[in-house]
Amino acid sequence: MSATWTAADVPDQSGRVAVVTGANAGIGYEAAAVLAGKGAHVVVAVRNLDKGKKAVDAITRAHPSADVALQELDLSSLASVRAAADDLRSAYPRIDLLINNAGVMYPPKQTTADGFELQFGTNHLGHFALTGLLLDRLLPVEGSRVVVVASIAHNIQGGIHFDDLQWERSYNRVAAYGQSKLANLMFTYELQRRLATVAAPTIAVAAHPGISNTELMRHIPGTGLPGFSRLAGLVTNSPPVGALGTLRAATDPGVQGGQYYGPSGFRELVGHPVLVQSNKKSHDVAVQERLWSVSEELTGVKFGV
Secondary structure, X not given: OOOOOOHHHOOOOOOOEEEXXXXXXXXXXXXXXXXXXXXXXXXXXXXXXXXXXXXXXXXXXXXXXXXXEEEEOOOOOHHHHHHHHHHHHHHOOOOOEEEEOOOOOOOOOOEOOOOOXXXXXXXXXXXHHHHHHHHHHHOOOOOOEEEEEOOHHHHOOOOOOHHHOOOOOOOOHHHHHHHHHHHHHHHHHHHHHHHHHOOOOOEEEEEOOOOEOOHHHHHOOOOOOOOHHHHHHHHOEOHHHHOHHHHHHHHOOOOOOOOEEEEOOHXXXXXXXXXXXXXXXXXXXXXXXXXXXXHHHHHOOOOOO
């Protein structure tokens, strides 16, 4: 392995099935493209099928032998999550990689189809339900992984507000995003502990892109100003580099369950992926267990571990 981990370090993925949520743009697209180029059968799981089709076409243009499929998935709707899981279960008796990448950041106050605050409902609950519904397709597969894309934002006003999970009393979009990303990490760690308890060949790993200049940033004030994209490009990871943490978590043979990968640079903002540490709150086992129970109740999805 090189000192700076790059896409060239991704091992051959032939024969593997990888489901990547939100793979129509940004780091999800870049991760899907690399995996497809390395021989994986990649499922681009997206809410907008037109954008998904364009992503599939772009990947196959770049990699003419790529094997890429399209799956409709709206993580803000549990009905859509269940329908997508049914489709995937029918199509794939085995899944090697489930990359929970899709997300929303800093939107105005909105709720999902099921009445959840949009960021918590999409970023955490949608992926929690999808993972639970697909887990039995991963559990028998040696070397299978669940990769959850988290964020350094779990440090920013992050906490699990059990007294008002859906931000019904007040709404702070930054704190709500922080809660959803902290939930991503807690889910990863609790899932890994459960997988280890039953000695499953599947592991759960987290990653984050630092600050990556993608359309996820569209709700940040000032994004529409002239020159914003050029300025952002100077202080952020490009999407291909931002995707490397996800790719390392998904494919590096040295990765272990419960690890967390992010950029090597200052405050993990930019750089190539290395093993990093999340904050103390994310490792609170009692809160992890409580969040798991609440998530099962809210989604109606029970895990087999």
